[in-house]
Amino acid sequence: MKKIALFAFNGDAVCFVHVLLNALDMNEKGYIVKIVIEGAAAKLIEILGQPDNPMHKHWQKVKELHLVEGVCKACASKMGTLQDAQSQGLTLLDDMSGHPGMGRYVDAGFEIITF
Numbered sequence: 572m573k574k575i576a577l578f579a580f581n582g583d584a585v586c587f588v589h590v591l592l593n594a595l596d597m598n599e600k601g602y603i604v605k606i607v608i609e610g611a612a613a614k615l616i617e618i619l620g621q622p623d624n625p626m627h628k629h630w631q632k633v634k635e636l637h638l639v640e641g642v643c644k645a646c647a648s649k650m651g652t653l654q655d656a657q658s659q660g661l662t663l664l665d666d667m668s669g670h671p672g673m674g675r676y677v678d679a680g681f682e683i684i685t686f
Contacts, residue, residue, distance in 0.1 A: 572601065572602070572603055573597075573601075573602045573603070573682070574602065574603040574679070574680050574681040574682065575597055575602055575603070575604050575605070575681060575682050575683075575684060576604075576605045576607060576640070576673070576676040576681040576682070576683045576684070577590050577593065577594055577604065577605070577606045577607065577684050577685075577686060578607045578609055578671075578673065578683060578684070578685045578686070579606065579607065579608050579609060579610075579612040579685075579686045580609045580610035580611065580612055580685060580686065581610070581611060581612055581686055582610070582611025582612050582613075582614050582615060582650075584615060584618070584626065586686060587612055587615055587626070587686070588626050588629065589686065590606060590612075590686050591606075591626060591629040591630060591632075591633055592629065593684075594606050594633050594638045595629065595632060595633060595636075595638075598636055598638055603681075604638050605638065605639075605640040605676070605681065606633060606638055606639045606640060607640050607641065607642075607643070607664065607671050607676075608639070608641070608642040608643065608646075608647075608661075609642075609643045609646055609670065609671065610643070610646050611646075611650065612646075612686075613642055613643055613646040613647040613649070613650040613652055613656075614650035614651070614652055615652075616642060616647065616650075616652040616655045616656050616659065616661070617651075617652050617655040620655060620658075620659050634659070634660075639661060639662075640662065640664065640671075641661055641662030641663060641664040641671065642656045642661050642662070642663060642664065643663075643664055643665070643669075643670050643671055644663040644664060644665040644669055644670075645665065645668075645669035645670050646670065647663065
């Protein structure tokens with residue numbers, strides 16, 4: 572079974588929607604998919620949680636399917652969305668000096684794709 576870790580760094584919502592759509596598509600095809608939110612993408616957590624946001628339904632779907640591995644604790648703190656991440660029940664990832672490391676995904680057989 573194909574295993575994919577989507578690391579989202581880009582904080583542009585137009586780019587981030589592709590993370591959500593690809594995760595849903597790959598999941599539907601039977602892949603094991605994990606979304607890791609890093610860097611400037613962490614600033615999107617607040618707006619993704621707003622029901623009137625056009626990406627909200629996709630965001631809710633990836634969360635319901637447990638495709639969101641978590642968000643970088645350091646980046647969410649820096650972007651001012653740490654509280655939003657916690658209130659949405661997202662896991663804070665910090666195994667590499669406050670950031671999520673890619674090595675453990677590689678070790679577990681995941682292909683890493685960055686956005």
